[in-house]
Amino acid sequence: MKEPFQKALGIIRQLKQHGYEAYFVGGAVRDLLLGRKIGDIDIATSALPHEVMKLFPKTIDIGSQHGTVVVICGGTPYEVTTFRTDGDYEDHRRPESVTFVRSLYEDLKRRDFTMNAIAMDEEEKLIDPFGGQDAIKKQVICTVGEAKQRFSEDALRMMRAIRFVSQLGFSLAEETRRAIVENASLLSHISVERMTMEFEKLLEGPFASRGLSLLVETGLFSYLPQLHDKERELKEAAGYDWNLLDSRGQRWGLLCQALHIGDADAFLRAWKLPNRLIKEVKAVLLILQTIRSFGDWTKERLFVFGLEHAISAETVRSVISGEPVEKHRQILNEMFAALPIKTKNELAVSGKDLMEWFEKPGGPWVKEMLAAIEHAVIHGEVDNHKERIYEWLMDRNRIQEKNC
Numbered sequence: 017m018k019e020p021f022q023k024a025l026g027i028i029r030q031l032k033q034h035g036y037e038a039y040f041v042g043g044a045v046r047d048l049l050l051g052r053k054i055g056d057i058d059i060a061t062s063a064l065p066h067e068v069m070k071l072f073p074k075t076i077d078i079g080s081q082h083g084t085v086v087v088i089c090g091g092t093p094y095e096v097t098t099f100r101t102d103g104d105y106e107d108h109r110r111p112e113s114v115t116f117v118r119s120l121y122e123d124l125k126r127r128d129f130t131m132n133a134i135a136m137d138e139e140e141k142l143i144d145p146f147g148g149q150d151a152i153k154k155q156v157i158c159t160v161g162e163a164k165q166r167f168s169e170d171a172l173r174m175m176r177a178i179r180f181v182s183q184l185g186f187s188l189a190e191e192t193r194r195a196i197v198e199n200a201s202l203l204s205h206i207s208v209e210r211m212t213m214e215f216e217k218l219l220e221g222p223f224a225s226r227g228l229s230l231l232v233e234t235g236l237f238s239y240l241p242q243l244h245d246k247e248r249e250l251k252e253a254a255g256y257d258w259n260l261l262d263s264r265g266q267r268w269g270l271l272c273q274a275l276h277i278g279d280a281d282a283f284l285r286a287w288k289l290p291n292r293l294i295k296e297v298k299a300v301l302l303i304l305q306t307i308r309s310f311g312d313w314t315k316e317r318l319f320v321f322g323l324e325h326a327i328s329a330e331t332v333r334s335v336i337s338g339e340p341v342e343k344h345r346q347i348l349n350e351m352f353a354a355l356p357i358k359t360k361n362e363l364a365v366s367g368k369d370l371m372e373w374f375e376k377p378g379g380p381w382v383k384e385m386l387a388a389i390e391h392a393v394i395h396g397e398v399d400n401h402k403e404r405i406y407e408w409l410m411d412r413n414r415i416q417e418k419n420c
């Protein structure tokens with residue numbers, strides 16, 4: 017058995033020894049069959065939550081009323097969930113109640129897509145009552161049972177379907193696709209945080225362009241934050257090569273550019289992104305605007321903006337213009353490497369030095385002089401050494417006095 021499953025095998029065995037059924041389920045089994053990197057391992061069992069807790073020394077009750085207990089095994093947490101069917105979903109996002117059942121089949125039946133409804137036992141035997149393996153072979157995303165029902169139980173599943181398209185390059189089964197078109201408006205019941213999580217996974221996928229196109233074609237985009245009037249722009253965004261981007265900041269930066277977002281702050285806040293990320297995206301957008309208005313990179317601009325944000329902005333710019341990303345990154349890397357100082361902290365003199373040298377109290381002149389020194393150091397007019405800078409300042413003063 018493959019490594020990540022092997023490590024969790026002890027949990028399955030322990031449950032079975034006590035007369036319960038237990039299986040690996042969900043995304044990990046799907047990803048094993050796909051040969052993809054395996055993420056979190058989930059286990060489904062006939063044991064009730066309190067029975068699971070009794071069997072293992074280290075457990076965390078993260079939602080036993082919904083059937084889930086975390087079991088810590090070899091330092092790794094595993095979600096162990098009791099076989100369940102979901103009760104009525106009145107708000108299209110979470111079941112009002114769950115009913116624990118003792119049958120694996122019933123548990124698999126309530127899951128979203130056939131490829132996600134495959135169980136694997138301790139001997140690696142697959143239990144696949146809904147044709148999940150066949151769907152994987154045919155590369156289709158197909159709901160378990162009636163699509164409309166699955167989506168009205170949890171409307172986020174429509175986003176999940178499209179982000180799986182982006183991650184796996186699969187297509188949507190016809191009925192699944194039609195049900196998304198017909199039920200797209202149910203997405204408005206879903207919290208922004210959950211939508212954002214799926215949308216980010218979509219943007220990161222190797223087939224992101226296909227995912228973006230599908231958001232438009234199915235009409236799902238209308239119910240995503242701030243996107244309802246962006247149909248044309250989203251189609252355009254789908255034409256870019258999203259695979260060239262390698263950070264969240266770059267992805268949101270490209271999105272803001274492609275959609276011609278005027279107020280990026282409001283846009284990013286509507287998606288409830290963390291402050292740090294919003295700051296990063298805004299820095300990238302500011303660089304793009306600066307470069308557009310004032311021309312290409314200078315040593316000074318690179319120093320002020322810093323290499324990381326500069327590369328992000330240049331990557332976004334190259335993706336939009338279709339120019340080779342690597343070439344621009346390399347130019348920036350070389351330019352940055354050649355800068356005598358990379359940050360303000362590296363300057364060999366401080367405001368205190370200047371006040372001592374000129375025997376004057378602090379004031380705006382200190383900041384101005386430091387900026388002049390910084391400029392001179394960056395442009396190689398003076399070495400970044402205390403004495404050299406002192407001499408340079410004295411020469412500069414002499415010249416200025418002569419000119420007065």
Ligand SMILES: Nc1ccn([C@@H]2O[C@H](COP(=O)(O)OP(=O)(O)OP(=O)(O)O)[C@@H](O)[C@H]2O)c(=O)n1
Binds near residue numbers: 044055
């Ligand atoms: N809205 C949802 C979310 C999850 N599931 C079921 O719960 C499993 C685990 O959910 P989750 O970890 O959220 O998704 P994964 O399919 O594992 O995808 P990922 O690889 O992104 O974790 C899914 O495979 C699916 O069987 C579901 O039926 N409906």
Ligand SMILES: [Mg+2]
Binds near residue numbers: 044
């Ligand atoms: Mg998972």
